[in-house]
Amino acid sequence: MIDPFDDSYFMKKALQEAEIAYEKGEIPVGAIVVVENRIIARAHNLTETLTDVTAHAEMQAITAASNFLGGKYLSGCTLYVTLEPCQMCAGALYWSQISKIVYGATDEQRGYNAMQTKLHPKTQVVSGILEQEAANLMKRFFIEKRNLN
């Protein structure tokens, strides 16, 4: 049987969030949190809008998901994020004990793999889902930004 709710399905929802960030002039990263095929949190990067380096999509998604669940641990949840999490976000995900992280594009410079940040031992990771779509949106953003300056 075909499962309509696969990783690509949910990553498309995260990409929609990234596009909203793009429209706002934010580095286009989007994230959602899913539990039993239901989206319980949607967020996009708002570091410029909120003038706050902590306002990454993942951080807001963790806070929103905890708020929805009424508990601070995200076991049983999956985070879909268009870009590989940074040290800060991976550190937050570590504390959350989230069950699964699915990310799109790799961040070779500031991603948690390059930075060697530790995730929780219970956390499973899948990477490269809709990688090109996420990477293309980032490229478009930085090309436009360069042309504006």
Add this chain to the structure above:
Amino acid sequence: MIDPFDDSYFMKKALQEAEIAYEKGEIPVGAIVVVENRIIARAHNLTETLTDVTAHAEMQAITAASNFLGGKYLSGCTLYVTLEPCQMCAGALYWSQISKIVYGATDEQRGYNAMQTKLHPKTQVVSGILEQEAANLMKRFFIEKRNLN
């Protein structure tokens, strides 16, 4: 000339925040942000109260300081925190480009040094200021917690 505004002076203010956390049943960590000898942000751990793993004292202090300054970079600022920052908080401090971090007690298990988290190359670190006071407060918290359970 004696400088009344030394690292111990400001760490005492961070310890006061940690004591407020203690009274609330939170792991007692406090943080303040200082710029030119003025405190522009005060915060304490609120992970239980807010049911949010991202609500560490440092995270809130960064957000509050950015709000005060109207800018997301904390160059020229010093963070005083009673406990060595974790991966998440060190990752946030990395993005903030903060000039100086002063911490009290070492966190040998989850501290950013043990976890090998990278700080911004511009960030100077001082450790061990009022270390015993901060460590004693933590010990008192965990002993009480154990006795209650």
